[in-house]
Amino acid sequence: MRKGDEKRREMLTVAERLFCLRGYEATSVQDILDVLGASKGGFYHHFASKEALLVTLCEQRAQQALEATEQALLQHAKPMERLNCVLHGFLPLRLTEVPFLNMLLPLMSKPQNKALLLQYEESITASFLPVMEREISFAEKSEVIFPHIRNSASMVAAILHxxxxxxxxxxxxxxxxxxxxxxxxxxxxxxxxRKAIEVLLDAPYGSVEVITLPEWGDVAAELIRLRMADE
Incomplete structure (x- = not known):
């Protein structure tokens, strides 16, 4: 890895840690530089702004989620199990994603952050759409689902978002x-x-399971714990 690439990766790692600990808006570029012992010139060589850095982090998180999903798919052979695995990986409401989601939550209440949140959505969709299309096609060819419209993967993504x-x-x-x-x-x-996705794909009732109730309970509890710890 080249020195410049290594420095960029360090900036992303430190920034993500600070954003998750302190919050995105409470963390300045200078805070990141202080931890790294770097100059502003070095920062702006890699990122045009703090917002650009967050966009890169969103893309990185989406790619990591996709890689984890592809690994999880190795454990599944049945069409609906594979499709549910992809839907689960797409949804940000996962226990492994809680610290990053906790950082994003406060941004949702301010209109000026709409573009940043949209970028997060677009990053997830861009990463997952090809594999979602692949698994929907596999389930359809296996005669497990019977979607009647084209681009059903894009519509499923919109429902999840x-x-x-x-x-x-x-x-x-x-x-x-x-x-x-x-x-x-x-x-x-x-x-x-769940019902909307089942209707869209003409899937058997109850066959779509994006997240289990026990996992969702753990996600909600951890989000609440982190938010209370921030106060």
Missing amino acids: TCWKEIAREMLDWMEGIADMDVSALLEHLTRM
Whole structure:
């Protein structure tokens, strides 16, 4: 690895750690440089801004999620198991993603951060769409699902994005005291997502399982713990 590439990777590693510990908005470029012992000139040689660095982190997280999903797929042979594995990897509401998701949550309440969140969505979609198309095609050829429209993978991706953002916003309202905690409302979002995907793909009822209830409970508990620790 070239020295410049190594320095860039160090900046990404330190920035992600600080963003997750302190929050994106509470972390300045200077904070990152102080940890690295680097100059601003060195930073701006690699990234145009703090926002550009976060965009790169989003792309990196999406690629890491895809690689983990491809590894998990090695353990599955049945079409619906494989498709569910891809859907699970696509959804940011995973236990391994909680620290990064916790950093993103506060950004959702401010309109000026809409472009950053959109970039996160686009990074996930760009990474996962080819493998999602592949697994949907495999399930269709195996006569497990019977989608009637083209580009069903893109529509599934849109459903997943809508679901996780709705859940994240509700959780953010809880954490900020805007609304009372209502776990049943979150379960309704997950149920609607499952049913919407099953209808879109003409999949057997109950065959889509993006995230198990025990895992979702662990995700919610860890998010709440991290948010309370920040206060």
